[in-house]
Amino acid sequence: MKRRQILMLAVLTWANPALAAGSEPLPASIQSVLEHTLVDYIRPQYAAFEQAAVALETTVETLCDAPSEATLAAARGAFRDVAGRWAQVEWLRIGPVMSENRLERIYFFPDRKGTGRKQVQAAIAGKDEGVTDAAALAANSVAMQGLGALEYILFGTGSEALATATASHRCGYARAAASNLATMAGDLTGGWGADTSLSRIFVAPDAQNPLFRSDREALNLLLGTLIHGLEAIRDTRLGAFLDSSDKHRDRPKLAPLWRADMTMASLSANLKGLEALFNASTLETAAVDPNGRLGNTIRFEFTQAIRTAESLDAPLADMLADPQTRDKLVYLGYAIRIIIDRLDQDFAQAAGLSTGFSFGDGD
Structure with a gap:
């Protein structure tokens, strides 16, 4: 196990001492x-993400080999599909x-200072050959690869040129980024395969288990x-562009995937991905749950x-x-808060855990 992985697990598990030390036995x-x-969740979700990433790689290759309005539209559609799969x-x-650094390399967000956009713009403007090679790109800045970079390449200023033969460098960048994304998606599905030590220890809590x-x-x-996840959706996704108390402080261009209208x-x-996990x-x-209502109540709030x-x-x-x-939009933040409360209070208590479970620091 990687040291960073174990550390992250430790943070998730022991960030709230009261929860970790709950005295009530589990049911x-x-x-x-x-x-x-x-x-039923991890493997199917990653498999769907990999399938979408491979499809994007294929459509971008077609776009670069035969640029047209139709192939650009297909590549943009494939991007929206893979971005949606990742979101789940x-x-x-x-x-x-x-x-x-796969998490950040797949999607570097939030990027409040526009670091990724500036780096991608500079690479395109300067025709940086390093970004047209998938292996070299994988070792580059996390903000220059993944969904954030691909969104700007396919939807940002000047992206219309991808439909013509005049944007070969930009398309080469898209090809490398899509290939790199597909490689990472394959790493995720492979890492959770049936023959991996991770899969074996994930289902077997034990005093010697590092998870x-x-x-x-x-x-x-x-x-x-x-x-x-719910707190991050509310705070770093919705909260990236919406100021619930002052409409004059809204920031639509800090929203996730706004260029792709996604x-x-x-x-x-x-939200659907977390509902699916539950x-x-x-x-x-x-x-x-003596009344048998708690699960349905949580599902209702997700709905x-x-x-x-x-x-x-x-x-x-x-x-x-x-x-x-x-x-x-403001109500959506409130609706997410209700789900958090149901899990943090009602479910935690019913599961014999201390309430007050919070990850308010965001993602």
């Missing part, structure tokens, strides 16, 4: 929950994604993934938040300028 073994998480699994901060020394620590990590689609995918993991079986996000499909700047749609 049942967590092993079944971990097996479901691995088989990006909050899982465990395993190979935490090694070799989970007990069922309680495993439950802490899963619950922490959900709560941390801000709200990515937020919806974020459902696929069968996490609710780890809680004592409300996702429905709100999906209803907001106009251009972001227009939504922020319209008082009604802006109010819905």
